[in-house]
Amino acid sequence: MIRISTSRTLKGGVSLFLFGFGLSLLSTFSLMAQDRGERPQNQGERTERPERPAQQSERMQRPAQEPVALDFESITITGRDGIETMIDDVSRIVTIGGSVTEIVYALGFGPNVVGTDITSTYPRQVFMLPRLGALRQSSAESILSLDPSIVITTTALSPPAVAQQVRDAGVPVLIVDEATSVELAKRRIQDVGEALRSADKATDIITAIETQLAEAATIQAEMDVKPSVLFIYTRGAAMVNVSGKGTGADAIVELAGGQNVITQYEGYRPLTAEAAVSSQPDIILAPSHGVEMLGGMENFMNQPGLKLTPAAKNGHVRAVDTGMLLSFGPRLGEGVLALTRDMQRMMSE
Structure with a gap:
């Protein structure tokens, strides 16, 4: 994955959302109605879509965990589909594909995940989140209904037009490998780690995999x-x-x-x-x-x-x-x- 440029942006809109979310847990429903508002639009930020009732309900059902990396240093990278993607907000991540979901959680960004697809079954926390259709039966409407700040998926996403439809709505989509080999699996972990600015954690995960595979090979040599x-x-x-x-x-x-x-x-x-x-x-x-x-x-x-x-x-x-x-x-x-x-x-x- 190729890094193009970086800059630091403090997502004030996300901070306001967190304040409103915490206040809603302590206030009456009338206060919730006043403080639920959308994130303010910052200069250079994508155009906001009006919240649907389903989005408001999903926000209230989301597990009460503090999102991480709210002060995110933006990065422009090239996905495995050849598309350059600028990522400047990782506060609301939608993952499509069980492997991608596991990687995002393993990198420590589980609190930021607001929705996954039905092929995502690990860790168990994913069952507390809204569930999209299968990786190969995706729809832009269902993805956008979760109001993501970034969508991470694989080259197996289908129909192929879905990724562009989501991008056309102003939401960045990062495409990584659909792996069926160790080398592609490691590259995919590296790519997601880079995108989330967690390259060191990604390296640790890869090292653990390599260590376990080496132990397995030692056992096999004795069979x-x-x-x-x-x-x-x-x-x-x-x-x-x-x-x-x-x-x-x-x-x-x-x-x-x-x-x-x-x-x-x-x-x-x-x-x-x-x-x-x-x-x-x-x-x-x-x-x-x-x-x-x-x-x-x-x-x-x-x-x-x-x-x-x-x-x-x-x-x-x-x-x-x-x-x-x-x-x-x-x-x-x-x-x-x-x-x-x-x-x-x-x-x-």
Whole structure:
């Protein structure tokens, strides 16, 4: 990410908003009505939109935490979509994409987050905030309804026109990588850290990931057998797919010391009994939320051919936290290390 210019701007409007917000908690509803007002418009600041009732309600429901970095040194940077973005106010952050949400919280800006999308499931505080649609089903109207000062999302945002629609409304949108590799995951953390002027914290997060991945690699070097793994990505009965080459699941299996049994194709394809039985996996992995959507592990194992595999016969079937693993976020190293240890235990049985 390329830094273009910087300057320091004290957001007086944000300070007034915080004063009004604190006063509203101690005053009657009549005082709330008087003091709820919008942030004043400073010179060079984006044009304010009139608050909708939903925005006013959201402000009152937001967890009572002190936002950070109110005296923010503005920065102009280039996102991974090639668009230059000036960020001068991080008091009201909207994150779209579970990985981005985790990064923003890990950098210490959780108190500033005013809304996330439904793919954001960590940390648990996000469930106290307004929830937007999925990353790939976004709408400018729903994003703008949260009155963000900055939107941070990934190149997977869809429809593609949404980002420009939000920008046209005067709100900066920072686009970072949609990562399916360690290198892109680290670059994404660096980019968000730079955008929020928290480069040192971003470096600490990356260092922790690298340390945990190195520990996982040490364990893998001591394993006698590299297990064959079938990763089944499911989100309920309507979607039960096998993960092929080039997927995030494929990368995670490799990072944890396994080898993907599916090498014939890239991407995802529907699970068939023939594919399950012929692959003869040592281990079967599936996302925990997907297993739950199928009604639990017993129902999951009723999927075509799974009970006939060596993995099933040996009890080597695991539901894994894909938010920790497939999002390629700050907990990537932790998740890979835990999965490596579990694989080691299974293969030593």
